[in-house]
Amino acid sequence: MSFAQVLTRSVVGLHAPSVTVEVHLSQGMPALTIVGLAEAAVRESKDRVRSALINSDFDFPSRRLTINLAPADLPKDGSRxxxxxxxxxxxxxxxxxxCVLDKFEFVGELALNGELRPISGALSVALAIKNTSEKRTLVVPKANAQEAARVSGVTVLGVDSLQALCRHLDVIGGISQNQADLIAPTTLDNHHVEATYQLDLSDVKGQHHARRALEIAAAGGHSLLFKGPPGSGKTLMASRLPGVLPPLTDNEALEVASIYSVAGVSCDYGVRPFRQVHHTVSGVALVGGGSRPKPGEISLAHKGVIFLDELPEFDKKVLEVLRQPIESKEIIVSRASGQVAFPADFQLIAAMNPCPCGYHGDGTNRCHCKADQVRRYQDKISGPLLDRIDLHIHVPALPLDDLQNAPQGESSAGVRLRVAKARQIALSRQGKANSELTPSEIDQLIKLGDSEQNLIKTAQARLNLSARSYHRILKVARTIADLAGVNEIGMAHVAEALSYRG
Known part of the structure; x- marks a missing residue:
């Protein structure tokens, strides 16, 4: 036989399209040619494969080898x-x-001695195989086996070397009768395990107003901005938000894990992501990109939290790229080779000081910033971005005596129960979090009485609220009512929502 076909998969974004490796041996001077829009890492595979075959006690054919990667118009990258x-x-x-190869799909990087090294995107490959009508066995490096086995309904073989894999194929094909060479499929207990978070909200003493806003943000999926002097607890509270969010569902956990798999970043399976981004981050690192697009920080924060500390210190152009994904919940990266969409359903939590020194307006006369310095500092954040943040919270510095005498705060577990109950109410009513409601859904689902409408009209006239701000106030009021366990939005709910607009 001088021709063979092997099934594998490429990875484009979070998708894993099927690729057929066609190998043809023909007469002529010994040579190896790879065609089919292969990028550098794929073209270099011929040298790795040659050494791996020889060091695994196989013969490398001394004939002309042509390898085609079909479909030819799909770019192929990586060592998989x-x-x-x-x-x-x-x-x-x-x-x-x-004859046995059509039962398998193979992905993996070869070392020169024939061992298999881990790859990125194994989870996306397993998910793609699950969605096909023909259920084939996925062969991956042993280091990727548990990751791929998280996808139920897919048989995964974790292999540590090319030689071991070929012995397994010989047994299946009837060439060898040594059953000891069979590789057992990798199994994984997929029963949902409650995620644990080391940081607890009980560490936060006082700051009842800010804690309440954090609970509302968690219940409705709202974005939040903390504003206050240094050391007032802004970062302390923001880092504890994942611990009060409801647990990830199995599908959400798989979706998050597949993003991290494609990015080549490790993660704790089933734990909501918390990404704290430094202010020197570039726009591409934040939203994703590159010549072969990879997920950025907002996609790595999918179904979790992204925290931007010292918000005015970020480059203004970098912050502006957040405006679209905050509302659309995805980011589309366009390159000459095509477009790639990454999910970006994150909660934005930001923190900032009121002025360059941080003490403007705290009543201690420690601030010596001039009025134009304060204005320039605060103007680094554009109005359209601030308008997209639902809750604007002032976090004052607590006197030392009050901090020492303050009782222990409520634990994350207690807050999480109320948040989960409020989220379930919203899901039962509309199938999504309150922050995701569209204007038409707001008109349909959020009904206000005359008193509540008059209150919002008065606030809109005095505060010059935009239509977007109006809708966000309604969504926050709906969340406050859900936390209270009532169907009708009352004056108290609207008034509280208005107090969070800053």
Missing amino acids: LDLPIAIGILAASGQIDE
Whole structure:
């Protein structure tokens, strides 16, 4: 047999389209040619594969080898095609039985000694196989086996070397009768385990107004801005938000894990992400990109929290790229080779000082910033971005005596129960969090009485609220009512929501 086909997958964004590796041996001077829009890492595989085959006690054919990666118009990158290329060469040269290969899909990077090294995107490959009508066994490096096995309904073989894999294929093809060479499929207990968070809200003493706003933000999925002097507890509270959010569902946990798998970043499975971004971050690092687009920080914060501390210190152009994904919950990265969409359903939590020194307006006369300095500092954040933040909270500095005498704050577990109950009310009513309601859904689901409407009209006239601000106030009021367990939005709910506009 001088021709063989092996099935594998590429990774584009979070998707894993099918790729067929076609290997043909022909007469002529020994050479190896790879075609099919292969990028540098794939073209270099011929040297890795040659050494891996020889060091695994196989023969490398001394003939002309042509390898086609179909479809030819799909860009292929990364080293995950090493293993299927090696298997294709062995099948085309008759060293393994080609008849069993259609039962498998292969991905993996080869070391020069024939061992298999981990790859990125194994979870996306497993999810793609699950969604196909033909259920094939996925062969991955052993280091990726548990990651891929999280996808139920997909048989995963974790292999540590090319030689071990070929012995397994020989047993299946009937060439070898040594059953000891069979590799057991990787299994994983997928029963949902409650996520644990080391940081607890009980560490926050006092600051009842800010704690209340944090609870509302968690219940409705709202964005939040803390504004106050240094050391008032802004970062302390923001870092504890993931611990009061409801647990991830199994599908959400898989979605988050697949993003981290594609990015090549490790994560704690089932734990809501918390990404604290430094103010020197670039726009591409924040939203994603590159010549071969990878997820950025807002996608790594999917179903979790992204925290921007010292908000005015960020480059203004970097902050402006957040305006669209805050509302659309996804980011589309466009490059010459095409477009890639990454999910970005994150909660934005930001913190800032009121002035360059941080003490403007705290009543201690420590601030010596001039009025134009304060204005320039605060103007670094554009009005359109501030308008998209639902809750604006002033966090005052607590006197030392009050801090020492303050009782222990309520734990995250107690707050999480109320948040989960309020979220369930919203999901039962509209199938989504309150922060995700569209203007038409707001008109349909949020009904105000005459007194509540008059209150908002008065506030809108005095505060020059935009239509976006009006809708966000209504969504926050709806969340406050859900936390109270009532269907009708009352004056107290609207008044509290207005107090959070700053």
